[in-house]
Amino acid sequence: MSEGVNRRWLLKEYPEGMPSVDTWRMSEDPIPQPGPGQILVRVKWLSVDPYMRGRISPAKGYAKGVEIGELMQGGGVGEVTVSNHPAWKPGDIVESMDVGWQEWALLTPAQGGVFRIDPALAPIQSALSWLGMPGMTAWFGLLEVGRPRPGDTVVVSAASGAVGQLVGQLAKIAGCRVVGIAGRDDKLAWCREIGFDETINYHAAGDLVKAVASACPRGVDVFFDNTAGPIHDAVMKNLANYARVVQCGRIALAGQAGKPDMGERFIGHLIVTRASMHGFLVFDWYHRRDEALNRLAALAAEGKLETREDVLDGIERMPEAFMRLMEGRNFGKQLVRLEG
Amino acid sequence: MSEGVNRRWLLKEYPEGMPSVDTWRMSEDPIPQPGPGQILVRVKWLSVDPYMRGRISPAKGYAKGVEIGELMQGGGVGEVTVSNHPAWKPGDIVESMDVGWQEWALLTPAQGGVFRIDPALAPIQSALSWLGMPGMTAWFGLLEVGRPRPGDTVVVSAASGAVGQLVGQLAKIAGCRVVGIAGRDDKLAWCREIGFDETINYHAAGDLVKAVASACPRGVDVFFDNTAGPIHDAVMKNLANYARVVQCGRIALAGQAGKPDMGERFIGHLIVTRASMHGFLVFDWYHRRDEALNRLAALAAEGKLETREDVLDGIERMPEAFMRLMEGRNFGKQLVRLEG
Numbered sequence: 001m002s003e004g005v006n007r008r009w010l011l012k013e014y015p016e017g018m019p020s021v022d023t024w025r026m027s028e029d030p031i032p033q034p035g036p037g038q039i040l041v042r043v044k045w046l047s048v049d050p051y052m053r054g055r056i057s058p059a060k061g062y063a064k065g066v067e068i069g070e071l072m073q074g075g076g077v078g079e080v081t082v083s084n085h086p087a088w089k090p091g092d093i094v095e096s097m098d099v100g101w102q103e104w105a106l107l108t109p110a111q112g113g114v115f116r117i118d119p120a121l122a123p124i125q126s127a128l129s130w131l132g133m134p135g136m137t138a139w140f141g142l143l144e145v146g147r148p149r150p151g152d153t154v155v156v157s158a159a160s161g162a163v164g165q166l167v168g169q170l171a172k173i174a175g176c177r178v179v180g181i182a183g184r185d186d187k188l189a190w191c192r193e194i195g196f197d198e199t200i201n202y203h204a205a206g207d208l209v210k211a212v213a214s215a216c217p218r219g220v221d222v223f224f225d226n227t228a229g230p231i232h233d234a235v236m237k238n239l240a241n242y243a244r245v246v247q248c249g250r251i252a253l254a255g256q257a258g259k260p261d262m263g264e265r266f267i268g269h270l271i272v273t274r275a276s277m278h279g280f281l282v283f284d285w286y287h288r289r290d291e292a293l294n295r296l297a298a299l300a301a302e303g304k305l306e307t308r309e310d311v312l313d314g315i316e317r318m319p320e321a322f323m324r325l326m327e328g329r330n331f332g333k334q335l336v337r338l339e340g
Numbered sequence: 341m342s343e344g345v346n347r348r349w350l351l352k353e354y355p356e357g358m359p360s361v362d363t364w365r366m367s368e369d370p371i372p373q374p375g376p377g378q379i380l381v382r383v384k385w386l387s388v389d390p391y392m393r394g395r396i397s398p399a400k401g402y403a404k405g406v407e408i409g410e411l412m413q414g415g416g417v418g419e420v421t422v423s424n425h426p427a428w429k430p431g432d433i434v435e436s437m438d439v440g441w442q443e444w445a446l447l448t449p450a451q452g453g454v455f456r457i458d459p460a461l462a463p464i465q466s467a468l469s470w471l472g473m474p475g476m477t478a479w480f481g482l483l484e485v486g487r488p489r490p491g492d493t494v495v496v497s498a499a500s501g502a503v504g505q506l507v508g509q510l511a512k513i514a515g516c517r518v519v520g521i522a523g524r525d526d527k528l529a530w531c532r533e534i535g536f537d538e539t540i541n542y543h544a545a546g547d548l549v550k551a552v553a554s555a556c557p558r559g560v561d562v563f564f565d566n567t568a569g570p571i572h573d574a575v576m577k578n579l580a581n582y583a584r585v586v587q588c589g590r591i592a593l594a595g596q597a598g599k600p601d602m603g604e605r606f607i608g609h610l611i612v613t614r615a616s617m618h619g620f621l622v623f624d625w626y627h628r629r630d631e632a633l634n635r636l637a638a639l640a641a642e643g644k645l646e647t648r649e650d651v652l653d654g655i656e657r658m659p660e661a662f663m664r665l666m667e668g669r670n671f672g673k674q675l676v677r678l679e680g
Contacts, residue, residue, distance in 0.1 A: 263602065265603055270618070276618040279616065
């Protein structure tokens with residue numbers, strides 16, 4: 001962190017298909033001064049999340065994306081250094097989705113989405129992971145949309161990722177049989193360590209439809225899907241009657257963003273099984289943020305949640321961290337730790 | 341109806357793709373005698389329904405299909421002529437899905453699925469249409485799965501069909517704006533007569549995605565889909581946030597039964613809109629049969645339901661009637677009236 005300088009990652013271009021480390025360019029700007037009601041935050045941790053792929057696409061999404069030349073959007077955790085808001089003081093730890101890929105951020109608490117973090121509760125970067133947005137994703141996506149019942153077979157794709165690791169453990173706590181799918185044996189070994197009953201390496205499985213069938217002999221009751229693509233297709237062919245598919249992510253399609261996703265459709269499977277597919281966005285559930293995070297914190301305090309982070313150091317590595325995520329090279333929640 | 345003879349349609353072969361009138365062969369057998377607990381029924385009306393396509397496929401479905409050489413499955417209404425069951429007497433009118441494509445049927449009331457029909461309430465063939473299975477399909481599919489709210493835009497495919505005509509009218513009663521899609525202008529004119537706000541001829545519309553967008557400027561809140569195929573695709577690209585898609589049928593795919601349905605998938609649309617797709621089978625709702633039929637009867641008595649039948653005469657026309665349905669040549673609920 002150079003004195004007086006705020007390093008920021010700006011969007012250079014909308015990538016066609018898979019982004020690259022050259023999708024952004026770094027800008028060095030003066031550290032901003034907080035206006036009325038604002039706080040200045042020295043960023044400590046930046047989050048790297050799959051939703052960011054959608055924000056660098058010109059296609060219409062659920063949220064306003066990043067314009068060319070603008071600061072890249074993203075969540076972060078940091079320390080308040082200057083406050084023009086009565087509820088915040090220097091030294092407070094803050095989490096917000098509005099930080100952006102930069103070293104210093106101005107936040108406006110009155111606009112919402114600015115959360116106080118208790119550093120005594122958990123390492124502060126947890127607020128970007130199991131004790132934050134990915135935790136809420138797993139909590140509400142699994143429990144409110146997937147509605148697991150004891151004895152259900154729950155399949156999770158991207159099983160060792162920030163969301164998948166929590167979905168699997170929450171499903172176990174809910175009395176389910178849990179099958180995790182990922183692309184590397186070390187990830188799957190860890191999934192089994194933290195309680196997954198069975199795992200499938202989708203690179204090594206050969207016929208993925210048969211592999212899912214073999215791991216789920218009574219069919220799949222809840223499919224928490226973070227990937228779309230071939231894993232989705234294989235699980236859809238193994239749905240149990242009345243299955244619920246939580247369509248949370250589509251990381252497998254990151255390289256074809258903006259193009260239609262062609263392939264086999266499953267309308268007949270849905271009718272025959274009376275299954276349902278549910279598009280899920282965690283941002284719909286923020287009014288119940290405290291509920292989810294309090295429960296997750298309680299489970300962690302009881303020793304019932306294991307979590308794993310994948311940390312790179314230095315803001316200069318943000319594009320690299322993002323590409324790790326896009327290509328499944330991260331192992332656990334992808335984070336970037338900033339100096340200072 | 342020849343004296344002492346029961347004409348019956350037996351499955352001759354599993355059709356590849358689209359069935360034909362040669363998919364079945366007629367057999368002439370003696371009129372059966374009822375055993376203990378059974379009733380003998382002289383069939384008056386036979387139903388022709390899209391689900392029958394699934395019953396003549398060797399693929400695994402939700403129900404046991406018809407074996408080669410077996411009686412074709414189907415619902416019918418008839419008059420009891422001999423009864424070995426204390427609750428039934430000659431002259432009673434009965435409806436059952438277990439009648440089959442034949443002139444005389446043995447039914448076993450204790451096995452369930454055998455319903456008494458009040459001929460004073462409505463023409464008895466209504467028990468195969470709006471006051472029977474298709475009525476329940478519209479009632480539960482729309483109201484329990486689609487969950488329309490006042491002001492919602494509801495799109496119905498196969499809009500003038502046995503189910504579509506009811507879905508549209510129920511959605512209007514529920515305060516919705518209703519758009520019907522069908523393939524012939526006379527069908528669509530009738531839909532508008534019975535209250536649909538707008539209609540789309542999918543043969544004549546040109547760009548169907550744009551046609552749906554133009555008819556649904558605020559997007560589609562409920563899509564009651566009886567067809568799958570290109571109509572489905574066009575509506576899926578016009579979903580409003582939190583839309584519910586009731587996947588009830590897939591008649592547009594009748595010609596490719598057994599083959600995968602390839603094309604564009606809509607996982608991204610589901611996530612961005614947080615919409616849900618629900619496979620629906622009316623047979624899950626038979627425990628609430630009385631509830632739906634009593635309400636439908638009450639609406640009809642108040643003059644709030646228009647219904648339309650498409651009737652062919654003679655059991656020899658069953659395959660022809662079925663092909664009319666497969667090819668969208670029927671106009672309203674397809675029925676066959678038997679002699680006698």
